[in-house]
Amino acid sequence: xxxxxxxxxxxxxxxxxxxxxxxxxxxxxxxxxxxxxxxxxxxxxxxxxxxxxxxxxxxxxxxxxxxxxxxxxxxxxxxxxxxxxxxxxxxxxxxxxxxxxxxxxxxxxxxxxxxxxxxxxxxxxxxxxxxxxxxxxxxxxxxxxxxxxxxxxxxxxxxxxxxxxxxxxxxxxxxxxxxxxxxxxxxxxxxxxxxxxxxxxxxxxxxxxxxxxxx
Amino acid sequence: xxxxxxxxxxxxxxxxxxxxxxxxxxxxxxxxxxxxxxxxxxxxxxxxxxxxxxxxxxxxxxxxxxxxxxxxxxxxxxxxxxxxxxxxxxxxxxxxxxxxxxxxxxxxxxxxxxxxxxxxxxxxxxxxxxxxxxxxxxxxxxxxxxxxxxxxxxxxxxxxxxxxxxxxxxxxxxxxxxxxxxxxxxxxxxxxxxxxxxxxxxxxxxxxxxxxxxx
DNA sequence: AATAAAATCGACCAAAAATGTCGAATAGTC
DNA sequence: GACTATTCGACATTTTTGGTCGATTTTATT
Numbered sequence: 265x266x267x268x269x270x271x272x273x274x275x276x277x278x279x280x281x282x283x284x285x286x287x288x289x290x291x292x293x294x295x296x297x298x299x300x301x302x303x304x305x306x307x308x309x310x311x312x313x314x315x316x317x318x319x320x321x322x323x324x325x326x327x328x329x330x331x332x333x334x335x336x337x338x339x340x341x342x343x344x345x346x347x348x349x350x351x352x353x354x355x356x357x358x359x360x361x362x363x364x365x366x367x368x369x370x371x372x373x374x375x376x377x378x379x380x381x382x383x384x385x386x387x388x389x390x391x392x393x394x395x396x397x398x399x400x401x402x403x404x405x406x407x408x409x410x411x412x413x414x415x416x417x418x419x420x421x422x423x424x425x426x427x428x429x430x431x432x433x434x435x436x437x438x439x440x441x442x443x444x445x446x447x448x449x450x451x452x453x454x455x456x457x458x459x460x461x462x463x464x465x466x467x468x469x470x471x472x473x474x475x476x477x478x479x
Numbered sequence: 480x481x482x483x484x485x486x487x488x489x490x491x492x493x494x495x496x497x498x499x500x501x502x503x504x505x506x507x508x509x510x511x512x513x514x515x516x517x518x519x520x521x522x523x524x525x526x527x528x529x530x531x532x533x534x535x536x537x538x539x540x541x542x543x544x545x546x547x548x549x550x551x552x553x554x555x556x557x558x559x560x561x562x563x564x565x566x567x568x569x570x571x572x573x574x575x576x577x578x579x580x581x582x583x584x585x586x587x588x589x590x591x592x593x594x595x596x597x598x599x600x601x602x603x604x605x606x607x608x609x610x611x612x613x614x615x616x617x618x619x620x621x622x623x624x625x626x627x628x629x630x631x632x633x634x635x636x637x638x639x640x641x642x643x644x645x646x647x648x649x650x651x652x653x654x655x656x657x658x659x660x661x662x663x664x665x666x667x668x669x670x671x672x673x674x675x676x677x678x679x680x681x682x683x684x685x686x687x688x689x690x691x692x693x694x
Numbered sequence: 695a696a697t698a699a700a701a702t703c704g705a706c707c708a709a710a711a712a713t714g715t716c717g718a719a720t721a722g723t724c
Numbered sequence: 725g726a727c728t729a730t731t732c733g734a735c736a737t738t739t740t741t742g743g744t745c746g747a748t749t750t751t752a753t754t
Contacts, residue, residue, distance in 0.1 A: 287711085288714080289712080299714080299715095300716085303713095303714065308713080309712090
C-alpha cells in the first residue's frame with residue numbers, strides 16, 4: 265500500500281459523491297486496509313482532504329495547459345477551455361464543494377482561488393486578443409466579462425447537478441457555455457463559430473443516432 | 480405549518496439525495512422551522528422515515544394503477560408499466576435505498592416487498608395474457624421472467640445512477656427496458672413493438688433537435 | 695386591551711457516530 | 725529464531741446529531 269493509491273481512491277470518492285459521504289472507516293474498507301494503515305500515510309482527515317484539493321487543482325491546471333496547446337485562433341482556444349470546464353463539471357459532484365465550504369472553509373477558498381487563478385488569465389487573454397482579432401464583439405469589457413463568466417460557471421455547475429435526472433450534466437453545461445459564446449461572438453464570426461460547434465454537435469448527434477438505432 | 484408540508488419536503492430531500500444526507504436540523508432549517516415544531520408532527524426521525532417510505536410506496540402504487548387504465552393490448556400495457564419505472568428511477572436516488580438498507584433495515588424490506596407486490600402481479604398477468612395474445616414468445620416461463628426482470632430492475636436502477644455523469648438516467652434506464660422488451664417479444668409482434676417505441680423515440684428526438692437547433 | 699391558549703424557538707442534554715491511538719499480531723529478512 | 729517493518733481492529737476521545745424543555749411569540753377570545 266502506498267499514499268498514491270490512497271490519494272487516488274479518496275480523490276475519486278470525494279469528487280464523485282462529496283466528502284462527508286465517506287468516513288475514514290469507509291475509505292479504509294474501500295481500500296481493504298485498516299485505519300491504522302491509512303493514518304500512516306495521512307496524519308489526519310484534514311490532511312487527506314487537503315491533498316485531494318491539491319490534486320483537484322493540479323488536474324485542472326494540467327488540463328488547461330493541455331488546452332493552451334490548441335492550434336491557431338482565439339475562438340478555438342476558448343472552445344478548448346470550455347471543453348475542460350465541461351469535463352470538470354461532468355466528473356465533479358457539487359457535493360464536493362458544498363462539503364468543503366461547510367467543513368473545510370479554508371481549503372475551499374484556497375481551492376476556489378486556485379481554480380479561478382487558472383481560468384482567469386486565460387479567459388482574459390483570449391478575450392482581449394479575440395476582440396482585436398475580430399471574433400468577439402468590440403463592445404465587450406474583457407475584465408468584466410471574465411468576472412461574469414466565472415460567476416456563471418459556478419452557478420451552472422450547481423444547476424447541472426440539479427437537473428441530473430432529466431438531462432446529462434454535459435448537456436446542461438454545454439448549453440450554458442453556448443449561451444455565453446453567442447453572447448460574446450462578433451456577428452461576422454458567427455459562421456465560423458457554427459462550423460466549430462458543428463464538430464461537437466456532430467459528435468453528439470452520432471452518439472444519439474447510434475443509440476437510437478439499436479431499436 | 481402542517482405535517483403534509485413537512486412530509487412532502489422530507490420526501491423530496493430523502494428520495495433525491497438519500498436519507499443520511501439530511502439531519503433533523505437540516506430538514507427543520509430547510510422548512511425554516513425549529514426542531515421543536517418538527518417533533519410536534521413526527522415523534523422521531525424513525526417515524527419520519529417510515530412516513531416517507533409509506534408515501535413512496537403509495538405514489539408508486541398510484542402510478543401503476545394509472546398505468547392499468549392504458550387501453551387495449553398487453554404490449555401497450557407493459558410499456559406503460561415500464562414508463563412508470565423509468566419515472567421512478569428518474570426521481571429516486573439509489574442513496575435513498577442504500578441508506579434505508581443500512582440504517583432502517585426493517586423499513587427497507589417492507590418497502591421493497593411492497594414495491595415488488597405492486598409490480599409482480601401486473602407483470603405476471605400481462606406476460607401470461609401477452610403470450611396467449613401472441614405478442615410475447617411462447618417459450619417464456621412467465622413466473623421466472625417476472626423474477627428475472629425484478630432483479631434486473633434493481634441493478635439497472637443503481638447502474639443508471641452511476642452513469643449519471645455521461646447520460647441522463649432516463650436514457651440509461653430506457654435502454655435497459657428496451658433490451659428486456661426485445662428479449663420477450665414474439666417475432667411477429669416486432670413491427671408492432673417498433674411502432675409503439677417510435678412514439679417515445681420521436682418524442683425524444685424532437686427534444687434533441689429542438690435543443691440542437693438553438694445553435 | 696387584557697388574558698388565555700397554542701405554537702414556535704433555539705439552547706441544551708444524552709446518545710450515537712466519527713476521528714484518531716495503541717498494544718498485539720503478522721509477515722518478511724537476515 | 726530473533727529482529728524489524730507493517731498491519732490489524734479494539735478502544736478512548738471528540739464531534740455530531742437525535743430528541744427535550746422552559747422561555748417567548750403569536751393567535752384567539754372575551
